[in-house]
Amino acid sequence: MSALLLRDLRKTYGNRLEALKGVDLEIPEGEFFALLGPNGAGKSTLISIVSSLVNKTSGRVEVCGYDLDRDREAAKRCIGLVPQEVNFNQFEKVANIVINQAGYYGIPRREAIVRAERCLRQVDLWDKRNVVSRQLSGGMKRRLMIARALVHDPRLLILDEPTAGVDIEIRHSMWEFLRSVNRRGTTVILTTHYLEEAENLCRHIAIIDHGRIVVNRRMQELLAEVQTQRYTLELKYPISQVPVIEGYAVEREDAYTLIAEVPPEGGVHGLFTRLAAQGIEVQGIRNGSSRLEQYFMRLIAESGDRDGAGAAA
């Protein structure tokens, strides 16, 4: 069964802005899924529709087999949401936020207290249980929202940019925690605009841009496809013409600089040899941007070309 199924999902906001332009997505149970996209791509809109915070304009949403229109209550019980921005009562004590959340999901108070303790311990906030939540640091607030999202044991945990603005160390421990949640069988979907995060954590990735899914595939496949590396070569002597070298895409940036794309089967050594054969001597070499990042940039550029209106934004 799919943890999440979207069919032709569309959203036009009141100001006539088309935030989602027909999204199809199917995420099987147990998956660790990244929804990657630049700011304004429509990630939060998608997440908010799935979690009932925003009304869709058209299309179909199914959560763990429950249709959001026909079986909203059952669908909601399957979801744990960690929103992009803090949305708990900042004047409430940490423990009460989690205990009340359990109450909203119909969990009797006695059990709610037990569960809240378990969840707060998991995210290392048990010591802070009696602190007024306003006084927590940014990272702690995020962890509080994770504890809150897990208190009713959701089958699907959705996190909207969970590590935005969180420092590296905490980010890594949060990743570790999310992996353990996923290992226990919970489907995890996160949105991010950090490539590294998607690359490190997720087994499947979809890239969303201007309200459309432009890539949707297994992370491994994607990585294999983009293993073509990009290098900047600094030359000893100026050249006037772009050298043609079979198996490599080479561009001339200026008289002393070449940009070369090296496929995994070719290798840098082969490139150097062939350049030398044409009398071109390389003095220095710099690594280009990361593989996925490059791919990501290219996709954004391409989809911008296809979607003339979006390119300007």
Place this chain on the structure above:
Amino acid sequence: MRKRGWSGTGQWIALQTILFKEIGRFFRIWPQTILPAAVTNALYLLIFGALMGQRIGPIHGIAYLDYIVPGIALMSVITNAYSNVVSSFYSTKFQRHIEELITAPVSEWAVLAGYVGGGVVRGLVVGAVVVATAGFFTQLQVAHAGVLLAMGTLTAALFALAGFINAVYANSFDDISIVPNFVLTPLVYLGGVFYSIELLPSWWRTVSMGNPILYMVNAFRYGFVGVSDVRLDVAFALIGGLIVLLLTWAYVLLRRGTGIKS
């Protein structure tokens, strides 16, 4: 059918959670929520009742102080029930933790009952404090406890609902004080809290009969002293009708997500 069973219990627990949270909130900030009403009303009782009241004759054979205590108490019920819900629900919206309730499987009825219930409890608690304060100034009697409790509770529920609707439409903190200051206060003061409408010129009496609060004040007063300017059945029918109206309105707003969802 098992699902329906879960749903019933689950909704009940969710409702309790919201209600206890709401009650806890106003008790925690009692110097802002309970104390002011006690102080203001003690002053009313002192000035209008104990000091000036001796120069004002009895109304319907009832000492002036005893005549105005029920109205003053109900005035507190109205303003406190209203302001509890309007400020609590507006700040829930403003701080965005309304999102907790929207994403959770809580029915609109449970949300409404939780917030309105909190307002009713605050209204009744403050009303009771005012009546207790009045005990220092006069020997109060209760003629019809049932009418008293029923009218007190229904009035609190009606104005808690009105506060909820105000909060849904409000976009700023100014918006939550306009209705209490410019609609509620005049209606309450002109609703026969301090006088019997029989003392008014006839045209003004007719106008007053269009003020719903007049009916509530009189029915509530009847619970204490046993006299009323209006018929009780009319008063109960009116408040019942208004509650049904506002309840439907509030439900539709929540269901649509007005002021909450885009």
